[in-house]
Amino acid sequence: MMYNTHIVSDILKGNFQVKRPVQETPEADAAKTSFKDEYRRKALGSVGGSMVFVEMDQLVWDGETEEKK
Amino acid sequence: MTAESTPFTRLVDRIRDIGVALHRDTLLRNARCNAPSAKRTVKQLPALDAKKRRSAIVLSAGPSIRRKKQIDRLLAFGYEGSIIAADGAYAACLRAGLIPDFVVTLDPHSTRLIRWFGDPHFERSLAKDDYFSRQDLDVDARKNAIKRNLDDFELINRHAPRTKAIVASSAPENVVARIAEAGFETYWFHPLVDDPTKPGSITRALYEIQPLPCISTGGTVGTAAWVFAMQILKPEVLAVAGMDLGYYADLKIEHTQTYYELLTEVDGDVERVKDYFVHVEFPLTRETFFTDPTYFWYRKNFLHLAKRAPMRTLNCTEAGTLFGENIDCVSLDEFFARSKEPALG
Numbered sequence: 001m002m003y004n005t006h007i008v009s010d011i012l013k014g015n016f017q018v019k020r021p022v023q024e025t026p027e028a029d030a031a032k033t034s035f036k037d038e039y040r041r042k043a044l045g046s047v048g049g050s051m052v053f054v055e056m057d058q059l060v061w062d063g064e065t066e067e068k069k
Numbered sequence: 070m071t072a073e074s075t076p077f078t079r080l081v082d083r084i085r086d087i088g089v090a091l092h093r094d095t096l097l098r099n100a101r102c103n104a105p106s107a108k109r110t111v112k113q114l115p116a117l118d119a120k121k122r123r124s125a126i127v128l129s130a131g132p133s134i135r136r137k138k139q140i141d142r143l144l145a146f147g148y149e150g151s152i153i154a155a156d157g158a159y160a161a162c163l164r165a166g167l168i169p170d171f172v173v174t175l176d177p178h179s180t181r182l183i184r185w186f187g188d189p190h191f192e193r194s195l196a197k198d199d200y201f202s203r204q205d206l207d208v209d210a211r212k213n214a215i216k217r218n219l220d221d222f223e224l225i226n227r228h229a230p231r232t233k234a235i236v237a238s239s240a241p242e243n244v245v246a247r248i249a250e251a252g253f254e255t256y257w258f259h260p261l262v263d264d265p266t267k268p269g270s271i272t273r274a275l276y277e278i279q280p281l282p283c284i285s286t287g288g289t290v291g292t293a294a295w296v297f298a299m300q301i302l303k304p305e306v307l308a309v310a311g312m313d314l315g316y317y318a319d320l321k322i323e324h325t326q327t328y329y330e331l332l333t334e335v336d337g338d339v340e341r342v343k344d345y346f347v348h349v350e351f352p353l354t355r356e357t358f359f360t361d362p363t364y365f366w367y368r369k370n371f372l373h374l375a376k377r378a379p380m381r382t383l384n385c386t387e388a389g390t391l392f393g394e395n396i397d398c399v400s401l402d403e404f405f406a407r408s409k410e411p412a413l414g
Contacts, residue, residue, distance in 0.1 A: 046330045047080070047363050048087035050176040051239065052096070052262035052271065053288035053370050057377055060300045061261050061283040062112075063276050 076344045080334065080362040081369070088288065092239075092262075093271055095177045097278070100238040100259065104279045106245055107257035111235060111301050112282055114256055117151060121170065124150035124408035125304035126385070128169070129291030130157030131313030132320075133388035139310045139401060140165040146405050150306075153298050155290045156185040158311055159232075160221040168231050172253070173294040174244060175237040175260060175286055182240070186247045187222025191215060229253045235297055238281060259283040260293065287370035295371075299378060307382055308404045313389030314368040315349065315360035322346055327363055349390045353398040360390050372396075383407070 126148070128134060143152070144167050154162050154169035156176075162169050176182050180194050188194050192215060234253035236245065237260050248255060261283035265272040272283055284300065286293035291312055299307055322328055322343065335341040348359045360368065372393040375382060384391050385401040392398050399407075 044087050045091045047327050048084055048091050049288040049363055051260050051286045051288050052088040052092050053286060054085060054263040055373050056264050059285045059296050059374060061265055063280050
């Protein structure tokens, strides 16, 4: 099962007030962004098909043999 | 299906680049790793007898293969032409008692593909990935996946020597090892992934690792199997079945293969994600099917290749989204009739 990262972050914050406000460090922010990017990259990977395909006219190519014909 | 810019068309247009970024390093790594095993190429296959040369059918793993009972119908007819199974359809053929002449494997994924040949570490793979629980073909297998895997493993070991494995150099190490262990005779090719005459071509780099024939894949194993049949086996009549490239209208979109990934694209918005599914009427049956960006991309690629193909293709899927230039949508029975007709000339 996969979850939306924004929703998960909101749930993890809880519903209570802390005495001292928590300041997120730039490192923590960067880590969070990096996690989201990585998650999105992996998700896109699954959409990207089983194999690379670039439209071209040939259906087969056999290297130099083919080019010499 | 219009040409206007929508979230759907924009994502389809990005798939090519996503694929290049995703697969480039893996393709080169796997080709290097597989080079010592790739002793025979697809051009070294033994000649086919007259009936196998007369006609061929490519079986893909779309949901129609089960719903239309395509495998049972091939058996009942006593079809004697060449049978080429995509890896995802191979075990289903064996379970029904049909032994394909060829099985084609292409996808470089390191944990998913082994399943098609019986995964010796199935429980570990299943725990990591819910991909197969979203495969429509395998709805029955969801309930008893572990036993099914074990049965397939034994079935494949028993029948592998009767089928030739057509293996892409992109195949992962575990699939190559499993194919060898099961006893398949293997014949190799590179996926033709881009223009080898252009600078920085991945295809050219693959060929330089090892000079294997390169076959266009359309991005998926079923299309690669079809190009292999057309260009290497060269039958007089060629058909495809199980090539749905889409889903039956009664399937919930939550059960499609990339639903959760598409949901990420729209920040979890279950309404906006519906924009990524388009409906298509299949001309032979007038039934409606729907497709997602990935299957639409496969369809687009297939049509691109079909237009350039040296022969017409009979689509006997009897369902799905695949129709267009150089493709005749006919019933499987019509294909049987044509495969029996005497050869021209």
